[in-house]
Amino acid sequence: MIEKVLIANRGEIALRILRACRELGVATVAIHSTADENAMHVRLADESVCIGPPPASESYLNIPAILAACEITGADAVHPGYGFLSENARFAEILAEHGITFIGPSPEHIRLMGDKIMAKKTAAELGIPVVPGSDGAVETVEEARRLAKDMGYPVLIKATAGGGGRGMKVARSEQELENAYLTARSEARAAFGNDEVYIEKYLDRPRHIEVQVFGDGQGHAVHLGERDCSLQRRHQKVWEEAPSPALNAEQRAEIGEIVAAAMRKLGYAGAGTVEFLYEDGRFYFIEMNTRLQVEHPVTEQITGLDLVQEQIRVASGAPLSYRQEDIRFSGHAIEVRINAEDPETFVPSPGRVDTVHTPGGLGVRVDSALYGGYVIPPYYDSLIGKLIVFGRNRTECLMRLRRCLGEYVISGVKTTIPLFERLLREPEIQDGLYDIHWLEEWLAANAEE
Structure with missing residues (x-):
């Protein structure tokens, strides 16, 4: 079993990984730039190492500095989270050359799926429908x-x-x-x-549907259902839910098994997401992300499984801890991404956070590394939290989301919380009748009013 994980990331995902390690009894190392010296994951980790100045190119993307941090602390594994080096095949190779486990798929699979043309060819050869x-x-x-x-x-x-x-x-x-x-x-x-x-x-009015997969590289792979990520702005997801309002159980099982079978043929190890455009009852492969997704919590909510812990187990050489027949889908989950941005202009809003009050209650999860007095640095992505709600059905989920957004307080900086409060009043959102163009069209229409 892996004994000490260096978390090669920051913000809410670094804290998410740290929590999974704690529950497995695995020691943690936080790396950070000088801008993140007071970050929550740095405060909570067993050890921390400053690896450079604020620019990501000189810190979170600085492979020699990360290797030095592994050497200093004796970390025997690295979890890259998402973004930064999470899909850098050469980084995974360099870690292996130094006897350090990369918690993710093989460099070969990262490289294969990172090339859009090769990924599409491979998907077609594996029986996955393509555009x-x-x-x-x-x-x-x-x-x-x-x-x-x-x-x-x-x-x-x-x-x-x-x-x-x-x-x-x-x-x-x-x-x-x-x-x-x-x-x-x-x-x-x-x-x-x-x-x-x-x-x-080019498909005119598709939805963006992605299938969560997991393999152990030992011949086993499963799917964990789909997520609907159609609400996007500038190709960036802002709202994700599972299951998709557009699919029925038969469609879900069919595309899930197609993807799981493909991962078994590929010998894939770790978490991955196969993304599709979906229109008129047909799926079209667009890409595969060979890492943990920002929106993985919605899958965890409807399956009851911890994807990060399973990543660590599989990277340790263990087989998958569940088979397809063990996975049960229950209820509905929605995640909204809380960004430090003006909710109308989307201009970033870094700065000092005065007060944070997160919502709670049944079926509520908040993944965030914010705290009162924390200064959001201007150098990185504006994502500062994820609000995830779970309900017995989509209607209950929407009502819970409305209640939670009303409770969520972040003062001192602007956030996108008001955007989601407005979206919840729209009939198309309430009925799940949206596609990948809906949000940008809605924003444009409202900006003209």
Whole structure:
């Protein structure tokens, strides 16, 4: 069993990992930048090491400094959380070269799924339904034009090394194609140092459905149901729920088993999420995230399973502690992401937090590292907490969320709490009738009023 975990992250996810380690009796090491010296996970960890100044490139992405922290503390494993180095195959390889366990999938699987073109090819070979599109990188505008004509407009041009909506452009007609193609390549080059792009059919009103999977690399893999992450702004999720209001039990079981079978064939180890666009009863693979997701708590709520503890067990060499027939889905869960941002302009709002009062009661979970007097630094992502509510059904869940948002107090900085209070008044949200474009259209319409 792993004895000491270095947590290569910060904020609420670092605290989440620390808690899982504590319950397993595993010692913890917190790393931090100088900006995070007073962070909650630093205060609670068994040991802490400062690894650099505030910029992430000089601290949380500084692999030599993280290796030095492992050496100093004797940590025999690293949990990367999400973001930062969580999907960096070379980081996982370097840890292995130094005899340190990376709590996550193999470098080969990280690299395979990190390349969008190879991921799509692999998914198709494993029997996962994919979006019609190019077989590889599209080198010229002429090739893009031919492919678009064959599959029909609209089409989506995407960076092969992309993420977060960068290097992604829609062309709704041949007249728009050349500009979309050149812009996507330019954005990809600037953001990722790689201007390769590919092209695929663009779905007009899909939902974003993702399937949580878990494998042990020993021939066992399961699915833990799906999450609906369709409420997004600029391709960033803001609200996630499970199960999806759009699926029935048969659809859930069918896509879940397809994905679990694929992970068994792949020999995948650890937690992963296979993401789909879903439209007119059909699923289309878009990517796989080879890490823990921000929204993993909604899956934990409806299954009663601790995904982080299972990550640590599997990384220790243990087989999965449950089979598919052991997993039972119950109730409904919703997570909303609380960001330190203006709820109307979405401008970041770092600064000193004066007061924090979190909601409580039956079916309520708050994953956050905030406390009164804490200073939110301006250098990192604006996510400061996640409010997760659970109910016997979606209606109860929505009512509980409304109550909790009214109780949640964070003073001193602006937050997105008022945004969710407004969303809960919308009939489409109450009825679960939304797609990946709904939130941006709603925001645009309300901004015009």
